[in-house]
Amino acid sequence: MIFRTKPALALEMLADPVPAGVPFRWAGGDCVYGDNPTFVQGVRARGKWYVLDVSSGTQVWTEAPRVIPADQRPRPARGRPPTKPLVVGGRRRVDEIAAALPAGAWRRVVAGEGSQGPRMCEYAEVPVWFCEDELPGPTERLLVRRSLGQEPDIKYHRSNAPAEASLEKSARVRGVRWTIEEDIQSCKGECGLDEYETRGWVGWHHHTALSVLALAFLVLRKQPLREKRTPDDRTRSACAAAAPVGRASLGRGRDPEMVSVATGAQPPRRPQSPQAAPRRTRTAPK
Template sequence: MDVQALRQLKPELDRFLDRYAPLFGRDEAAAHAHRFVQGLLLGGDRRSVENIAEAIDGCVVRSLQKFIAQSPWSDDQLLEQLQGDVVADLGDPDAVLNVDETGFPKKGTKSVGVKRQYSGTLGRTDNCQVGVFVNYRSTKGHALIDRRLFVPEEWAADAPRRTSAGVPEALVFRTKPQLALGMVQQALARQMPFTWVTGDSVYGDSPTFVQGVRGLGKWYVVDTSADARVWVAEPVVVPAGTKGTRGRATTAPRVTTTPERVDAVVAGLPATAWTRVVVAEGSQGPRIFEYASLWVWFSEEGLPSGRERLLVRRSVGQEPEVKCHRSNAPAEIPVERLAQVRGCHWSVEQSFQAAKGECGLDEYETRGWVGWHHHTALSLLALWFLARQKCRLGEKRAPDERARGTGLARPSARHAALG
């Protein structure tokens, strides 16, 4: 956003930030927050504290650094109010929570949680931090609403390193699926309306995550890897304590049959199993895939899940790409609706692009726990302001943001872009 555009939106931004001002405590801290968000929206070569202080009147570098890295205001309270505002504008009982992670490239070893680890953002293993995020998506729009910093196990076990980075004493190691589940649980506790949860195979292959979402009474459409195991017929589970032929009682439940790999099951599907579905209206016309669906029982740590659908998506072309999903939605939910829900996952990727490109989500220079959480919370706040303004000003959505109607493939007119 250039200076002129920001100046035109200044009255709206002032009113927007005034709603959050009491959460920062002192008036001086609220003023720092106001200027910092302006700096994030202003853009420039890099939205570090120093650059923001140079660009925004009234900023003092050291005071702004202290506000981000040390000030006692609660980023969780800030995001709780943001979530309430998102519900007020976008809330829908049939909404989708999309979970995903993104990487933040870093040099050195002192930034909290940094290590050589895989980052989908970079497409490789590199020195970086990883944050797990949740995006709220309804037919009215979408927004990033929460995040958790992934702290690797070696970091969590290193007391001197934790102390140096300001990691809270109560923090224990949590996997990415555990972090994501915690945010889904918190969204439900804060009475955010939603029915669906999506995620890639990091979450779909995690028994902790899928069992946790099922326990909340929510439905998921999550990716599953090709080497996941399933039973295509309900397996027989022998309970613990059952005596075998030799008179010995089993110490744990066991299954009498061996599950198959997902890719082997997919390879055996007949040609009649596939149906063409329009997933979305893209910039080049309808986005069409072929889908197949069958009921299976997934192996979760060797034991069967409840009866679920294995949803297989195949691209249309000479060299089709196949992706597999799993869903615990009941039988009355059609395949077309499951495809539509999984298609909503695009919005979290778009949110990452906007948050980094327009709101400086990845342009922080602070190394500590408090600084990372303060910076990312204010970036999410800036992103939410932009989302509200685009809606208020009636800007046309990008092609992939058009109404994502889904149905059987058939000739159809292109949907008009929505303001």
């Protein structure tokens, strides 16, 4: 078995769907992939767009740098001739660029749908040239995301999407990762995705495929329950809500005491069976 890094494995995953004709446009990932020039160049070579996280210390050029090839650099009077190109222009860290952004550069956008409604955050974008192996790459978009609140959390992304892809679209693509992470957590909690005891790749793939298939089955079974109810259903629900507490209709085989307890009413009293009156006895006077 040959050791391969996460970016190398991810490139193989992206290479498989392309010949098979699986349609996809975007690729996303965290800093492990955004800080890896080989992965970024591989995604770009496949003609795909990406929104990848980068570290706060990532260095970029905010103005187009000038690259002098090694054979055109002046030769030193002593020593070996230069073998690497020379980049003319100063680089800056992405966190320094974000700190210097004016207030008007930020736009509030919806990054996705959450369990409690839309996920709102603020975004700003700057055209930059990322440093790839000490050389400038093509022009990209530095996206800076800032959460709402008194202590905002700031994240940095890089994207090669063209101008036709709006800032809102790029923010939503990045927000899809939250949904994927929630799906993984659901698969672990409901379908035992992390409860494998295998020692080989084949067994691990079998367990993972069955767990994901089980989660897909559960999602399909839940969809009919989320459909919009008919007017008759809403009318029956309104009538049931307006009924007095403790007067819910009982079906066949239902226990009246159990239904009454569930609706908050007191259980009905059962009639007591008549008992014979106690017999009086006379005692003789002493």
